[in-house]
Structure formats: C-alpha cells, structure tokens
Amino acid sequence: MPGTAGLLIVDLDAIAANWRLLAQRAASARCAAVVKADGYGLGAIEVSRRLRAEGCDWFFTAHLEEAIALKPAVPDATVVALNGLLAGNESATIEHEILPTLNDLGQIALWQSKARQLNRRLPAIIHIDTGMNRLGLQSDAVDRLANEPGLLDGIDIVLWMSHFACADLKDHKLTAEQQTRFAQALKRLPKAPASLANSSGIFLGPQAHYDLVRPGAALYGINPTPWVENPLQPVVTLTGKIVQIHKVDTNGTVGYGAEWRAQRPSRIATVAVGYADGYLRSAQNRTFVALDGTRLPVIGRISMDLITIDVTDAPSDRNGSAIAPGSEVELLGSSISADELGEQAGTIGYEILTQLGKRYHRRYQGAVA
Numbered sequence: 001m002p003g004t005a006g007l008l009i010v011d012l013d014a015i016a017a018n019w020r021l022l023a024q025r026a027a028s029a030r031c032a033a034v035v036k037a038d039g040y041g042l043g044a045i046e047v048s049r050r051l052r053a054e055g056c057d058w059f060f061t062a063h064l065e066e067a068i069a070l071k072p073a074v075p076d077a078t079v080v081a082l083n084g085l086l087a088g089n090e091s092a093t094i095e096h097e098i099l100p101t102l103n104d105l106g107q108i109a110l111w112q113s114k115a116r117q118l119n120r121r122l123p124a125i126i127h128i129d130t131g132m133n134r135l136g137l138q139s140d141a142v143d144r145l146a147n148e149p150g151l152l153d154g155i156d157i158v159l160w161m162s163h164f165a166c167a168d169l170k171d172h173k174l175t176a177e178q179q180t181r182f183a184q185a186l187k188r189l190p191k192a193p194a195s196l197a198n199s200s201g202i203f204l205g206p207q208a209h210y211d212l213v214r215p216g217a218a219l220y221g222i223n224p225t226p227w228v229e230n231p232l233q234p235v236v237t238l239t240g241k242i243v244q245i246h247k248v249d250t251n252g253t254v255g256y257g258a259e260w261r262a263q264r265p266s267r268i269a270t271v272a273v274g275y276a277d278g279y280l281r282s283a284q285n286r287t288f289v290a291l292d293g294t295r296l297p298v299i300g301r302i303s304m305d306l307i308t309i310d311v312t313d314a315p316s317d318r319n320g321s322a323i324a325p326g327s328e329v330e331l332l333g334s335s336i337s338a339d340e341l342g343e344q345a346g347t348i349g350y351e352i353l354t355q356l357g358k359r360y361h362r363r364y365q366g367a368v369a
C-alpha cells in the first residue's frame with residue numbers, strides 16, 4: 001500500500017479469544033466490552049461487530065457521540081456513554097437509545113425531569129465514586145440517595161457502577177478499600193445489578209465480579225496482571241518500511257540535535273514512521289524494532305515522519321537478502337508488545353494503542369462480513 005506509514009494488522013480473532021477468556025474468568029457475571037477512544041485505537045466498529053457475533057451484548061464508550069456512532073453497528077446491544085449526562089443531551093440519548101451513566105445528583109435530577117416530561121421511566125447506570133475521585137457520586141451524594149430514594153423516582157437503575165483506581169497494582173490497599181465501600185453503598189441503596197471490575201479487576205476473583213464486568217485493555221492484549229505472565233493473546237502487529245539506508249562513518253551523527261554519534265562505521269536504516277504516527281518521541285534511545293525476531297535499536301531522535309535504526313549488526317532477512325530499502329520491520333507484534341513499547345516510552349500500553357496514527361494501512365483479521 002504505497003503512501004502509508006506502515007501496516008497495522010488488528011487480529012479480531014485474538015480479541016474474540018481474549019473476550020472469551022475474560023468471560024470465562026468472570027464466570028456467571030456478564031462480560032461487556034469497553035470500546036471507548038475508537039476501541040483503544042483499534043476500531044470500535046470492527047471490534048464491536050466481531051464481539052457481538054461472539055455473544056457480547058454490552059459496549060461501553062466514553063462520549064455520547066462515540067456511543068451514537070457505534071449504536072448502528074450493534075443495534076440490538078446495550079451501548080453506554082460513561083462520561084455522564086450533560087444538560088442538553090437528554091433527547092439525543094433517548095433518540096439513539098444510548099444508556100447514560102449518571103455521575104452526580106444534578107445528572108440524576110436531569111434524567112428524572114426528562115422522565116417526568118415524557119411520562120415514562122428512563123434507564124440509567126449510576127456511578128458511585130469509591131475512591132478514584134474522578135467521576136461518580138461522592139459519599140455525601142450516596143448518603144442523600146440512601147435517605148431520599150424519591151430522588152430516583154422515574155429512573156430504572158440498570159446498574160450501580162464503580163471503577164477501580166489501582167487494580168493493576170498487585171495488592172494495592174485502595175483496591176480492597178474500594179471493594180468495601182462499594183459493598184457498603186450497595187447495602188444502603190435500592191436493589192439493582194452492579195458492576196465494578198475493569199480488566200484487572202476481573203483477576204481479583206469472584207467478589208469483584210458482581211453482575212457485569214467491563215474489560216477494555218485486556219481485550220486488546222494489554223496485560224491486566226503485570227506481575228505475572230500475560231494471559232491474553234497479542235492483537236496488534238505493526239510494521240514499517242525501510243525507505244533508505246545510510247552509511248555513517250565513526251563520529252558521524254544521526255538525526256535532529258545530532259544526539260547519536262557512531263562509535264564505529266555504521267549502517268543506519270530510515271523507517272517511514274514517526275511521532276505523528278504515535279511512535280512517541282519520548283521513546284528516544286530506548287526502543288527496538290524487530291526483523292525476523294532480531295531486535296534492532298532505534299537510535300537518534302524520533303522525527304515526525306521517520307525513525308532511524310542501527311542495522312550494522314542486522315542479519316540477512318529470511319530470504320537471505322541483506323536489509324535494504326523496502327524491507328519491513330516490526331514495530332509492535334510478537335517481538336515487541338504495546339506494554340513493552342509503552343514502558344520504554346515512559347508510558348503505558350494503553351497510550352501506545354490509542355495514539356496509533358491515521359497514516360497506517362489497517363487490515364482486520366477475522367472481521368464480520
């Protein structure tokens with residue numbers, strides 16, 4: 001595919017296998033799929049249609065606009081907007097059959113007055129903050145709901161929801177505290193199904209599962225339990241093309257700032273991927289690409305559209321030819337995971353996936369026809 005930065009292969013079969021593994025771990029709890037930020041950068045519509053065919057019937061997005069864009073792809077599934085019900089969005093939420101998340105008493109009141117106006121009950125998720133301090137009802141608001149259940153008249157509570165802050169950190173104290181606070185809040189509130197676990201939360205065991213689990217990252221192959229081997233399959237393969245090879249003499253420098261200096265006569269390959277494609281500039285001097293499983297260091301500064309690789313020690317490729325313009329190198333895949341690239345770039349695999357740029361040619365394996 002000429003004119004593209006590289007090839008991004010998204011393995012929907014692997015996403016489906018990951019969803020089945022998570023659903024099995026969640027036992028009797030329903031297993032949803034979080035597909036916000038365009039399915040963690042991999043394509044919310046493609047991912048959701050495939051998972052719908054696997055039996056997944058709940059999809060979580062962040063913004064109402066994301067939910068509205070997704071709904072026609074999975075018309076018979078529940079599509080949630082997590083970020084809350086903003087004033088003025090009530091009619092669009094109803095018209096597109098999106099399930100809103102109510103994050104404070106004001107949003108509950110908005111939804112209630114809409115229900116009164118339409119003279120019908122309206123469904124919602126209510127988010128209880130148990131320690132993240134980001135979204136959801138704080139403890140004073142939970143107290144009010146417990147004492148004045150009339151505040152919920154006209155609203156069908158589909159789920160009481162909360163969200164872990166630290167479930168990906170082994171045995172973090174806040175995780176246990178959040179579980180206790182959620183259980184205590186549920187005891188005081190009207191009975192309805194509940195949901196607490198994200199990807200990592202699923203691995204805390206049955207007491208964190210409640211009625212529905214909400215994995216995102218793990219579907220896309222990110223390790224939800226970084227202290228043990230990743231139980232999920234890798235999903236993304238990203239390759240870039242070498243567009244030129246340079247011979248650099250000892251003491252010659254490469255790239256902006258002339259920060260990399262050859263210690264020996266070197267061969268430097270230039271690959272047509274840069275920070276504009278989400279190959280983060282902060283990864284300078286710490287990352288690798290792979291050629292048939294051999295790692296080659298990315299050297300010098302990362303440019304907008306290009307990176308440079310030291311191929312002095314590169315073996316010939318699997319056809320016995322020396323590395324040359326046109327050779328493909330792996331940026332993400334079986335040799336380099338998104339988690340690893342994230343760590344090298346001083347971030348997390350989530351950011352690597354969601355920053356994958358628009359210039360890659362995308363290919364989906366296992367797409368629903």
Ligand SMILES: *Cc1c(COP(=O)(O)O)cnc(C)c1O
Binds near residue numbers: 036198200214215
């Ligand atoms: C993003 C998000 C999730 C998914 O989290 P992962 O760590 O990607 O599994 C679940 N619930 C809420 C409320 C979220 O915002």
